[in-house]
Amino acid sequence: MKTELTEIQKKILDYLIEQKISKGIPPTLAEIASHFGYKNRATVQQHLQAIERKGYIKKNPKLSRAIEITVEDKFFIPRPVLGEVAAGNPLTIYPDAIDTVELPTIARMPKDSFLLKVKGDSLKDAYIFSGDIVIVNPNLEPKNGQIVVAILDDAAVVKRFYKKKNEIELVSENPDYKTIVIDKKHPSFKIVGIVVGVYRSMTKKAG
Amino acid sequence: MKTELTEIQKKILDYLIEQKISKGIPPTLAEIASHFGYKNRATVQQHLQAIERKGYIKKNPKLSRAIEITVEDKFFIPRPVLGEVAAGNPLTIYPDAIDTVELPTIARMPKDSFLLKVKGDSLKDAYIFSGDIVIVNPNLEPKNGQIVVAILDDAAVVKRFYKKKNEIELVSENPDYKTIVIDKKHPSFKIVGIVVGVYRSMTKKAG
């Protein structure tokens, strides 16, 4: 049976998965060491041996970058959904996770991103629908035309973003909803982040 | 602009793509050399330089296995499209053959599921669009109404599945496309898997 990983081992495994997905190739020992600030590769080597002993990875001896990740269930990674966000009219973000989705690893977002569940159909024409999960990155500067999550008077909306001279426009793709225009100095307005991906699970609805 | 690759260069690029998809990591020079029967790595080295010069790959100097494939559409190898394959084929019957997916050469992603990129808009009303990536599970029995990936005479389609008495119906959500009806005994028909999720990256299009 699989033993539990220690915190550090977990972090290293996470890094392996992240690198494999984002860069396409697993890192070398040296790269892992450098990322975690280790002064030599032997430290990493020993951690990998521990992780392998516990059955989470498999190493192909002598070959470079030949770390195989054997926790295949990890194809879907459970992630907390932080709240619901309105595509139509504003809705509140809950402080705690309201749900969990199993996100495919391809959709694996940079660490700083989070998930929100979309309610409403105002982004219909941008191909985002009620029930979809949007992946939000809070650390990107919004560019005109991008879809953003914004907070307006304590409620969150998903809209297309346009910066004008003195104000910001939040546009719905669906003509049924009016464009929101906000003065740049509006006190309770804040861009939460940019929608970098959309995921929808099909397993429930079978019709 | 990109220059044409020679036959051998093409074969090497194909091998790079195949390895990247099946093994997860690009091969080393030595591995390529051994696969093609070259006696030394310098030969491969020169071919890679040529391929890079022509813009199909990018190499990260000094790092092992650091071959980046820059022709990203090639990540999914296009399979013949129903309509085009046609030329005398019985398949020309189905006029909506334009709707296809591109199958990865070796769809051997993590154990259970693999990814397909959707081309065409026949599933528009099921909220799946051209460019979306669908996650396919080959180990589930298709139920009526579920969206499946099927192979029909060397081309792959994504459609909603309905089992009738003697035949199988593959229905497009988009009324522009006609329903495909296949006899259950059709020799070259095969269900590849069930679509369990849809993912779309928003990072590229910015308006």
Added chain:
DNA sequence: AAGTTTACCATACAAATGTATGGTATTTCA
């Protein structure tokens, strides 16, 4: 109190790896 696991460090070394350089033969093209 003694043993084990975890978490690092340092040094050492053979093999793997990418790269540089120079050479030969064939084909392609102006």
Added chain:
DNA sequence: TGAAATACCATACATTTGTATGGTAAACTT
């Protein structure tokens, strides 16, 4: 006919890489 591109070969070399070995210190069992 001659230059250029292609397709190989061989040798050489500095790094990179994986791995082995030995050591220290803290934390956690038993």
